[in-house]
Amino acid sequence: MRTETCGLGPYRADLVETYWRWEQDPALLVGYGRQAPESLEARTEGMAHQLRGENIRFTIYDLSGDEPAPAGVATLLPDHSVRTAEFVIMLGPEVRGRGLGTAATRLTLDYAFHVTALRMVWLKVLAPNAGAIRAYEKAGFQQVGPIRQAGYWLGRVCDEIVMDALATEFTGPSAITSTVATQEATPDPARLS
Template identity: 80%
Template sequence: MEPAISTGTEPIIWIRDNTCGLGPYRADLVETYWRWEQDPAVLVGYGRQQPESLEARTEGMARQLRGDNIRFTVYEFAGDGAVPVGVATLLPDPAVRTAEYVVMLAPEARGRGLGTAATRLVLDYAFHITDLRMVWLKVLAPNSPAVRAYEQAGFRTVGALREAGYWLERICDEVVMDALAAEFTGPSAVTPLMTE
């Protein structure tokens, strides 16, 4: 695990559970985000075939920071600090109070339940703070670890886009999943904050 990025103060954490937390998307982490995005597993998982230059990513960061999407840095609580380990994004459609969900974890953060925990926190935020009624996502069908993580966080499979993606040079389906506010159950990291 790489050391925490320090700006002289602890990172801002908006909501958290015992495993991880969500804070603001940060311009000073652009090179870290870029490194994660160029990982071969991420390129395959997103169905992309080519990497992006750091210069192009830096230019795109300025647009992302000004956009209407809801972006989070995902932090793992390790030792005495919070270590950035991923990015989660909600792409809202305010007219119908829904959003598409996208998440990416650093290679060193995978396989420990952080994707499920972060996804659950994003759904909690989406339903209790942003007041969305539904969040949806697409995942390549062969990516069964991601499908399981999304299911554990509260998503359900609702269909597929046939032959819409690529997985290791092979055409594959994209699974479409959704989560509804009305079905979001279990403990909330947000609602206790409202009663304090």
């Protein structure tokens, strides 16, 4: 799945060191509310578990250059019994602020609603992270409300904001439905004979 500037591809074991490097970035640690770095060895061990799990993980690619470049990870943590999922995204520091997070979030929602048939996707974001909140809103999420004093931002207690996106409200261009419509409109030469 792709747009002109962003693509989603498989989560890859050979990129574990790249994922780990992004996860150690102080801005990401603050945004997730996690205070402790992780060793590469522990991250590599965790990767094996992640590759076997039921979660849906994508490598985000920056398509603005000559070659696709890994730029982050988007994850859906599904609850199949109620057809919902939590969304988590991580971008490398070198690509933040260019709209790639919004594009990747929108592509992930497109996949969630049109491929896995989820009815709702939700996330939590620390309230002081205004840039992330704006990006999520541009991608189709709406604020539901705060979880009071549930997180930490730069060592201070803060609220977490719950946001959600509903399949019934997901509008605009779809990379999936437009691809399927194009394939359906193109006759199969084997059928014509």
